Amino acid sequence: MQPHQILRNTVKAHLLEQIQKGELKVGKTINLAALSRKIGVSVTPIREALSQLEQARIIKAVPNRGFVVSTLTKKEAKNLYDTIAQLEVMALENSIFSEEDVRSLRLQQLKLQQSHTFMTRLKVRFQFHHLLVHKCTNTVLLQILEDLKARLLFYEQGFGQDASFYENVDNQNEAIVRAIEEDNLPTAALILKMNWMVVLEYIERQMSTNIAAS
Template structure:
């Protein structure tokens, strides 16, 4: 069971990277046999991984075609970002942060600032949010967040080269860390919501373009 999960996660990570790099574009059918040969994983865990990505609405199962990368929707982006903002705020408000937790956030923020490729920047940004809410002991909430994060990774592909996008993210992340360090979770939650709304505004403009 554990081995199957590892294989599924390997497939999902590979596909997300391909989407982020633009190698797997909207409307393109995913070739299961070719994917199996490329990453050395059998078709069964690949199908399981694709089914999970379909549940996250990253891809669609189209009759007579197979799994296809779905088209971006401005309305869906708005719903997703507003939902994930509220869920992260709930997780944040139900967390207790130690000095070690604050240090972990600071280290992760430094990793984000030092990341130079689009894929690595995106990965480090979502890793920051993972650390931010990981102290929440609501397993259901965390499972929903993980699914939504996967979908948001799809929306944010191609933003890594935009310096202004990450400048805003960096400033807000640092403000969140300061608020947590001062034991001011209401302020941290407010900045966290602003963070996601700034990203949403950027994504909406990107979709329109």
């Protein structure tokens, strides 16, 4: 890997980490000079990393402002959840799970049940979904999923703060793991799609409530 690619990936990883921690907010302008000083990287690889994130629709370029985290909309939320659900189903159906893989899924499911704060549960839930698809050999599909989920985090951080809601999807996660144990991927895929749709319905309700209250 070329040095400039390493620097670009360093910037991208830093920004994605900020998104995961909830430190990069919707509407916030990304200050290139401040970012350069903070991580010790020149402006050129920063611009390259931001351009990649723009292509992934995580941020957008605004005239006279620079790069900004895009505003959230119900239409984009539906498109994101629908697309992620379909891609995860494709990845799951093209995966082969070992006994060790199933044990990892069960351990992650246990961590989910033991997570009581919103940010912890969100992180563990996304890790659970990563374990569901990481055995897929289609690296292009997995990269698209990674980019889409980075954008999706803004919706769940902004409108999915009720940790108790996500307890309702634990039973579906358990059913997914059980179906994989039984080598019944079609059933696992069906429940997986339902899982994402349940979360989408919740996020849409929260967005509607937020709009009505504003």
